[in-house]
Structures are given as C-alpha cells and as structure tokens.
Amino acid sequence: MRSYVLSALALVSLPVTAYAALNGPCTASGLPGVCIATGTCSSGGGTSRPGFCPNDPADVQCCTKSCGSGGTCRFTNTCTTGNIASGLCPGPADFKCCLPAAGCTAPVVNAATVSLIKQFEGFVPSPAPDPIGLPTVGYGHLCQTSGCAEVPYSFPLTTTTATSLLMSDLRSFQNCIASQIADSVRLNDNQYGALVSWAFNVGCGNTASSTLISRLNAGQAPNTVAAEELPKWNKAGGVVLPGLVNRRAAEVTLFRTASSVIAHPPPC
Numbered sequence: 001m002r003s004y005v006l007s008a009l010a011l012v013s014l015p016v017t018a019y020a021a022l023n024g025p026c027t028a029s030g031l032p033g034v035c036i037a038t039g040t041c042s043s044g045g046g047t048s049r050p051g052f053c054p055n056d057p058a059d060v061q062c063c064t065k066s067c068g069s070g071g072t073c074r075f076t077n078t079c080t081t082g083n084i085a086s087g088l089c090p091g092p093a094d095f096k097c098c099l100p101a102a103g104c105t106a107p108v109v110n111a112a113t114v115s116l117i118k119q120f121e122g123f124v125p126s127p128a129p130d131p132i133g134l135p136t137v138g139y140g141h142l143c144q145t146s147g148c149a150e151v152p153y154s155f156p157l158t159t160t161t162a163t164s165l166l167m168s169d170l171r172s173f174q175n176c177i178a179s180q181i182a183d184s185v186r187l188n189d190n191q192y193g194a195l196v197s198w199a200f201n202v203g204c205g206n207t208a209s210s211t212l213i214s215r216l217n218a219g220q221a222p223n224t225v226a227a228e229e230l231p232k233w234n235k236a237g238g239v240v241l242p243g244l245v246n247r248r249a250a251e252v253t254l255f256r257t258a259s260s261v262i263a264h265p266p267p268c
Helices: 008-013 038-043 111-121 159-180 189-202 204-208 211-217 222-232 242-255
Strands: 025-028 031-037 047-049 060-064 071-075 083-085 095-099 124-129 135-138 262-264
Touching: 025 060, 031 038, 031 071, 038 047, 038 060, 060 071, 111 159, 111 189, 111 242, 135 159, 159 189, 159 204, 189 204, 189 222, 189 242, 189 262, 204 211, 211 222, 222 242
Parallel strands: none
Antiparallel strands: 025 031, 031 060, 047 060, 071 095, 083 095, 124 135
C-alpha cells in the first residue's frame, strides 16, 4: 500500500477512500467490494469502480454487487447477519452474498419453469465456454472462479447434481424477481416462473432496470406486457441469436399459460 505525505491543507478536501490489493477487500462510496479484474467482475454481474485498488493493474478495480433479495456481496467475516449465500458473487471463495436476517423468501419455481430452463441452457457436465464464451457448467451455472471451483460437486456432473446446482442458483433470481415486482402485482406460478427464467438468462441488474418490470409495477396487464417486452431480449453482444428468440417465445408461452396457483406476492 502506498503512503503519501500530504499537507494539512490538502487533507481538508481529501475524500475518504479504502485501498486494497488484488483479491483484497475494498470500499467504494460506502459499498463493500473486492479488487478483481474488470472482466471477472462484469461477467459475475458486478460493477467495477476505479480508483480504489491503486497498486494493481489498470484492469483491476473495486468490484461491488447487490445480490439475492436485499443482499450485498462482501467478505464473509464482515457479514453480521450470518445469512450467507454462495455462488452469487464474483471473486475469491470467501467473497459471498450477505443477505438480511432470514425471513420471507421467494417461492421456488414450478416444474414447467425448470424444464424450460434446462431445455435452453442444455446440460454441460464439465466447465466449458457457452455460446458467447463465458465458462459455464451444468444447466447454465456461470463459473465464478477458475475451473468452477465454487461448485460443491465433482466433475463431470450428473443430471442429478446439475439439477441440484440449478435449483441453488435459481434462489437469487427468484428473490430478485419477487423483490423487484410490487406486491400489488399478482402473478401465477407460470408467469412468475417465466420471469425467473428470463432473469436467470439476462441477470437481475438488467431485469431491475427493464421496461417490463416498470410496466408491471405500473399496473399494466401482465400477459400483454410479457408478450410485448420479453421478445425484445433477443440479443447477445448486439447480435440477435436464434436461441434467444426461441427462448423468449417459450417464456411468453409459459407466461400466458393459465394457472390457479398464485406465486406472487410471496405467501408470507
């Protein structure tokens, strides 16, 4: 860590910052983070913030991320609630999702949703690049560490262990959909599941800022909103992919499938 000699005058206007080394903790604008490569941060859904890891290469910045339902990625020894979820944060193994104290949780998606996700993610028994080059394993698990070391199952995965990994991964996406959609919006289990599938594919950050969520929260008809908004999410790297076109169509079909089972708001 660098040391600086500053005049008393300079100290008056110096902002408070916390610096760290590669894979070490950092604090950016009051948010806990970890100093990692910007590519690793973005692929894990985090936000890279420059200026807080000064002794590292230029592409190493303070990575911060919100996770789960009201959670924040941080080192486990600083999580005061003790409610920690693995596999949601980029970076070293002890940088995990610190959630609020256990309480109401989002419902688990139905079998039709799991089947849809499996169909479009495909089964990958050992870590391999996906169609846009990101390392994945199982049914769409995005590797957070080298060789997917965070996965608690041996490779090659079986369909059973891959399903267990998928259900674990889906928790954070169930939570973000449940928390992003107002309790005034009623969704059946197929509608809710279609949105969780979409979130699993595009990420909770994208769903949070989407027109789809804002239109639902504004009270517009859910089936109309889904049919008009989901198909827009058909690109990767600015290129329309047939697989995404087909997935969005399947999600719209699931969303518009009638069901008497209410999944949102959560039955707490």
